[in-house]
Amino acid sequence: KLTRVSRMLLQENGREPTPEEIAEAMGVDVAKVREIQKIAQDPVSLETPIGEEEDSHLGDFIEDDRATTPSDSVAFTMLKEQLLGVLDTLTPREEKVLRLRYGIDDGKPRTLEEVGKEFNVTRERIRQIEAKALRKLRHPSRSKKLKDFLD
Missing domain, CATH: 1.10.10.10 (Winged helix-like DNA-binding domain superfamily/Winged helix DNA-binding domain)
Structure with a gap:
């Protein structure tokens, strides 16, 4: 009733x-x-x-909201491959600074201080290296490879 x-x-x-x-x-x-x-x-x-x-x-x-769709999984894999390819165009030092700062390898972003200790330089020097590397990545020859992945 x-x-x-x-x-x-x-x-x-x-x-x-x-x-x-x-x-x-x-x-x-x-x-x-x-x-x-x-x-x-x-x-x-x-x-x-x-x-x-x-x-x-x-x-x-029942749908699992946390599961990634096959298309998302493929897109992520392709993005990672392109990103690693673009990072390879940087100097080894710049590449490692960006990998550590943004947690590309282990998903754990590091502070300027933490990265500086790893390289035995100041956090200001790491900031400069990071800025230079990001400037290089913004150059059209590199950035066009990643633009397709922007939503």
């Missing part, structure tokens, strides 16, 4: 009805409506068989 009244109110109002509206329409206490709604939320196993042959499960039809 609660489901039927809830659907009716949904059609009339064009939105989900509140427990108070359902209680008023049914002529029962709001606490009773909330209790019924809570009970109605029985968990359902993702292993519940679906279909006539029962060879599929409910979990097979």
Whole structure:
């Protein structure tokens, strides 16, 4: 009965009805409506068989938001290949500074201070090397290889 009244109110109002509206329409206490709604939320196993042959499960039809699509995966791989190719055009020092600063290898970006310690130079010198490397990457001969990946 609660489901039927809830659907009716949904059609009339064009939105989900509140427990108070359902209680008023049914002529029962709001606490009773909330209790019924809570009970109605029985968990359902993702292993519940679906279909006539029962060879599929409910979990097979639930999308994983965190999974990358094949096209995104291919695009990312191509971008990484192009990026590594462009980085190879820099001096070894500039390349390593950018790899460390932006966490290209391990996903962990480093501060100017951390990179400076690795090279035994000041963070200002690392900033200069980074700026020079980025300036080189902005040159059309290098940047055009990466422009296609901008959204």
